[in-house]
Amino acid sequence: MAPISPTPLRVLDGSTVTTLEDIDGPVVIRGLQDEWRARELWTVDHFRHQYGGLRVPVREYPAGSEYEYALSEDGLADFLDYWEKSQADHSLARDRRYLAEWNFVRDCPGLLDDFSIPAIFSDDWIDRLPEQVRFGRMWIFFGEPGCSTGLHCDTFSTSAWLAVLDGSKELRLVTPEAGRALRADDSLWSERTHDEVLRKSAGPLYEVTLRAGDTLYIPGDWYHEVRNPERNLMLTANFVEERKLLSFLAQFETRLTEPLSVLRQARNAQVRAWAGGDGRHDELAREEFRARQLDWVRAMTSDLREYERALLEWDAPGAGATEAPNGAR
Ligand SMILES: O=C(O)CCC(=O)C(=O)O
Ligand SMILES: [Fe+2]
Structure with a gap:
């Protein structure tokens, strides 16, 4: 050759x-x-x-x-x-x-x-x-x-x-x-x-x-x-660049919406647990959600530290408590 x-x-x-x-x-x-x-x-x-x-x-x-x-x-x-x-x-x-x-x-x-x-x-x-x-x-x-x-x-x-x-x-x-x-x-x-x-x-x-x-x-x-x-x-x-915008958005949207669907599942699981009436939080879903979110955030870019902090705060005591059981979907 x-x-x-x-x-x-x-x-x-x-x-x-x-x-x-x-x-x-x-x-x-x-x-x-x-x-x-x-x-x-x-x-x-x-x-x-x-x-x-x-x-x-x-x-x-x-x-x-x-x-x-x-x-x-x-x-x-x-x-x-x-x-x-x-x-x-x-x-x-x-x-x-x-x-x-x-x-x-x-x-x-x-x-x-x-x-x-x-x-x-x-x-x-x-x-x-x-x-x-x-x-x-x-x-x-x-x-x-x-x-x-x-x-x-x-x-x-x-x-x-x-x-x-x-x-x-x-x-x-x-x-x-x-x-x-x-x-x-x-x-x-x-x-x-x-x-x-x-x-x-x-x-x-x-x-x-x-x-x-x-x-x-x-x-x-x-x-x-x-x-x-x-x-x-x-x-x-x-x-x-403008000529790459559609391709950028298609990939970026996926990266944004993937964790949102995990968020939605975790939230729904929690709301269902509350709606069940025993007043206990669904710890498993919360942990899994947090772990998967943080993995994703870290993998994407270290610049998302703000987002990571927001996610940690989301898990803080009292967070989410404003969601009434009747908000369950
Ligand atoms: O300079 C390097 O080692 C890599 C540069 C590059 O291609 C990148 O940052 O995407
Ligand atoms: Fe490169």
């Missing part, structure tokens, strides 16, 4: 791009970060001094594993100490740590003053959702060599922009059609995947190395895999 020869991504000049509507695949856009003071300000020392005490999510990659990790948490200063001192080589022989998907907006909204969302990405339909169901979708990554993010497409058909501020990142990408033919353990860097799946599938295998100043646009439903050839700093966000 011929060796894999990926197609390089197109590179556009930011000043020539006014809308995403004419762009139907991933592209690198240069010049979108020119006005950001984050480019100079966001040094390791700045994060350490301003936000060192914060707890941040850290992926722990055990020796030998490029893709599998355990999700953990650490103080930002401790992580940065590790990050600066680590060997930053590609060896998988040791444990490695990757600060990924830090939803900084919640903990340090001041960082939002250090950059502006590029105008072409700023029309985000999530902004139009009711406040209670909006979710965090902007992240900072401190990349570490040898720690990769496996093949995926971003949730709910969201599109993404990925702005590399320092160091470099490598990505391979395939079309939504090609991506749907892939299997869970496939890799866009694997010759086996290439021979068995990609050669027969729709569209090329794209490849790009992003360097400081590059911003990558990934349209919703495009599959991608990410490597960190060296240490890097990336700001990234997901957003919902």
